[in-house]
Amino acid sequence: MKKSLLLSCFSLIFLLTACGNKKNKNTAINNNENITVYNFNTIEPLLYSTSNKTKIVNFWAMWCAPCVKELPYLQEYAQKHPNVELLLISLDFPETIEKELKPFLKEKNITAKVVMLDDPDANSWINKIDTNWSGAIPFTIISNKNKRLFFERSFDSVEDLENEIQKNF
DSSP states (O other), X not given: OHHHHHHHHHHHHHHHHHHHHHHHHHHTGGGGSSOOEEOHHHHGGGGOOXXXXXXXXXXXXXXXHXXXXXXXXXXXXXXXXXXXXXXXXXXXXXXXXXXXXXXHHHHTTOOSEEEEEOOSOHHHHHHHHOTTOOSOSSEEEEEOSSOEEEEOSOOSSHHHHHHHHHHHO
């Protein structure tokens, strides 16, 4: 009797610990449980910073190899600098969210905020963001309330991103 009670207690402790760890592990992933789809008019306000806080907005897609390569660098930089806000704007198709995008983010351990831009009139909104932008991705906006810079290139490392920000902000 004592043996089975002891075994039951250990089993309960193990289950509670395992469930607790699983819950904590998934908390970061919950940031992308609900991915909002915007058109350009509704996403445009999110592209600007109205504070001294540095804001990084990155346009990317799962099919873009340089985009995928730089995502961890952007996320790591934002995690190291709590005063930085990072927004990842996916240009993938909305119908891919559940079966492709969410599993991709989980597999790549991307926990930064991801939203999706679904606006077919790219010729219109690309020029509204930056008249010099060709439309190629990755494309990154780094800004605060006083300054706004555009990068039509991928960042090769966290240090590369850090150097650009230190040099310009």
